[in-house]
Amino acid sequence: MIDFDDDRQDQRLDQLRLKEEEDVAKILATRYGVGYVDLTPVPINAEALRVIDEKTARENKMAVFNIVGKKIQVAVLSPKNDSTMAVIRDLTEKGFKSTVYMVSMRSLEKVWKQYADLSFSENVKAGSLDISSEEIDTLLKDIRDIDDVKKLVDDLVVVKKTTRVSKILEVILAGAVAVNASDVHLEPEEAYVRLRYRLDGVLIETLRFDRDLYFLILSRIKLLSGMKLNVKTEAQDGRFSVKVKGFDIEIRVSILPEAYSETVVMRLLNPKSIAVPLEDLGIPKKLFDIFTREISRPKGLILNTGPTGSGKTTTLYAFLKKIHTPDIKIITIEDPVEYHLPGVVQTQTNAEKGYTFLEGLRSIMRQDPDVIMVGEIRDNETADIAINSALTGHLVFSTIHTNNAAGTFPRLIELGVNPRIISSSLSLAIAQRLARKLCESCKEEVVLTGKDKDYIEKVLNSIVDKTQMEGVQKEKMWKAHEKGCPKCNYTGYKGRIAIYEAIVADESIEKILDTNPTEREIKRVASAQGIMDMRQDGIIKILAGITDVAELGRVIDLDEEFIENSIN
Numbered sequence: 001m002i003d004f005d006d007d008r009q010d011q012r013l014d015q016l017r018l019k020e021e022e023d024v025a026k027i028l029a030t031r032y033g034v035g036y037v038d039l040t041p042v043p044i045n046a047e048a049l050r051v052i053d054e055k056t057a058r059e060n061k062m063a064v065f066n067i068v069g070k071k072i073q074v075a076v077l078s079p080k081n082d083s084t085m086a087v088i089r090d091l092t093e094k095g096f097k098s099t100v101y102m103v104s105m106r107s108l109e110k111v112w113k114q115y116a117d118l119s120f121s122e123n124v125k126a127g128s129l130d131i132s133s134e135e136i137d138t139l140l141k142d143i144r145d146i147d148d149v150k151k152l153v154d155d156l157v158v159v160k161k162t163t164r165v166s167k168i169l170e171v172i173l174a175g176a177v178a179v180n181a182s183d184v185h186l187e188p189e190e191a192y193v194r195l196r197y198r199l200d201g202v203l204i205e206t207l208r209f210d211r212d213l214y215f216l217i218l219s220r221i222k223l224l225s226g227m228k229l230n231v232k233t234e235a236q237d238g239r240f241s242v243k244v245k246g247f248d249i250e251i252r253v254s255i256l257p258e259a260y261s262e263t264v265v266m267r268l269l270n271p272k273s274i275a276v277p278l279e280d281l282g283i284p285k286k287l288f289d290i291f292t293r294e295i296s297r298p299k300g301l302i303l304n305t306g307p308t309g310s311g312k313t314t315t316l317y318a319f320l321k322k323i324h325t326p327d328i329k330i331i332t333i334e335d336p337v338e339y340h341l342p343g344v345v346q347t348q349t350n351a352e353k354g355y356t357f358l359e360g361l362r363s364i365m366r367q368d369p370d371v372i373m374v375g376e377i378r379d380n381e382t383a384d385i386a387i388n389s390a391l392t393g394h395l396v397f398s399t400i401h402t403n404n405a406a407g408t409f410p411r412l413i414e415l416g417v418n419p420r421i422i423s424s425s426l427s428l429a430i431a432q433r434l435a436r437k438l439c440e441s442c443k444e445e446v447v448l449t450g451k452d453k454d455y456i457e458k459v460l461n462s463i464v465d466k467t468q469m470e471g472v473q474k475e476k477m478w479k480a481h482e483k484g485c486p487k488c489n490y491t492g493y494k495g496r497i498a499i500y501e502a503i504v505a506d507e508s509i510e511k512i513l514d515t516n517p518t519e520r521e522i523k524r525v526a527s528a529q530g531i532m533d534m535r536q537d538g539i540i541k542i543l544a545g546i547t548d549v550a551e552l553g554r555v556i557d558l559d560e561e562f563i564e565n566s567i568n
Helices: 006-032 054-059 082-093 105-120 133-142 146-157 164-178 211-225 285-295 312-323 357-367 380-391 408-414 419-425 450-461 507-513 519-529 534-543 549-555 560-567
Strands: 062-068 071-076 097-102 181-188 193-199 202-209 236-244 247-258 261-269 300-305 330-334 345-348 371-374 395-400 426-438 444-447 476-479 493-504
Touching (some): 006 097, 062 082, 062 105, 082 097, 133 146, 146 164, 146 202, 164 181, 164 211, 181 211, 285 300, 285 426, 312 426, 357 371, 380 419, 380 426, 408 426, 408 507, 408 519, 450 534, 493 519, 493 534
Parallel strands (some): 300 395, 330 371, 371 395
Antiparallel strands (some): 062 071, 181 261, 193 202, 236 247, 247 261, 444 476
8 A cells, every 4th residue: 555645745856946946946947157146045134135125126036145345146037037137237336246146936035034134134344344333332342251252143043034144154253352362263073063262372162053043144154255156066265354443353264175064264363362462472581682772773684483373473563663763665465464563564465466575575675675574475476585685785575484493594405595695695584483371360379399490401401691581580480270260261372372383594504504504503592692592582481470290281392291290
């Protein structure tokens, strides 16, 4: 006996009809040479709906579903409809630049229904997630730690309004600003999606939510960032900005396809976090005096080294701010421009248009600068121009990838720079790392005994210039509280401090360069300069209660047994 389930059959037929409708729209889009998009899973930009009214949209079988500045994305039932195209021409005359997508009637109906919510939605400037001063003030007052972000998002998840997706994204970003996160990570797993903030260089899991909500948030991020909605198997990059108390925080977005959909990283370029004066960077006094002397010279090359996220750019910006006066011309080429310096000409690389560090540096040399900052030296040609610029009367700042200050010299030789001119052009090689600072509210005091005391004394005894140890106590240190406190988001750390080392390219370094020296040989010769290395600088900061052994061991190499003993 065959049992027919009419409801199931009808449901199946409905699904087939809907699929057929989308397939037809996709085929016709290809035939007409326009894009296709299924808008049913896509959150609609409320501000885009304001471009044309509901009556015009319905009568002409169209809808504007996204807007970035004057660029709009328009969904149409047919690009051959005369009245539809007449509206688009009218929009063009008003200064809009339209990208047309062909959609199904189902997609249009979904957009039209959202006109009913338009009066309740907030006026959001496309391409710039514009949170009003009152709104951001309220959010920042409500968000004291990560738990507050979780509570606000949980409250919004149950809301059924179409504006909730934008609101959730605003809370996530406002939360990142409130807790001083540098990055926001959205990572889909098989059954859920994880949100993590990078606080002081370390990822902290904040909350988890369901995948259906994530797909709506993902689409919203793509719309804001100017990415393609229908591309899901390729990496994409974009950007938008958040206005907070009158200043813009630019957000760089990277989307990468992975096993369970697409993973998102949003990097927050907060100008406040990078605008740090040179005096506040934690530079030891002897090294600070050397920095001040070298950046005051009229020519020379100063290179800063370290991995991504080690604070190199912040240090270089501090140099520029320190020496900037109205009578000198400073030009930078960066990727990206992270902080705008008044009175400084700043340019940004654009790989798609062929404007690389090399091309930018060539162009800068025709602008008669006194001081040049190049974001990074990556190849032989850029290195040669930077070296020659320093030799011909320019002060040049840049970065290069090596593990330590001593590694700068072999790296330049490896890039093809003549060893004989390195010491004539290179003034200073710097290396740095960022270590988290102990939370002042919950750090714990530890008395120095046994192997810990022996190791620290060994490091202190290796410091050549003993004047750098004046006032340093050797009886105790501090460590992070195991559970932390609300003020440090329960991490035990709050804020970061730089750990430095440097080598001056003096006569002793010049003599050894002809022998193609190793890092160890350069470091041995440079030790006579009496500048502390990163390990020594870090130990001094541990004894001052600024950071702890576990954190220093995370960012530089320390004796493993020493780290283990100090943690336990």
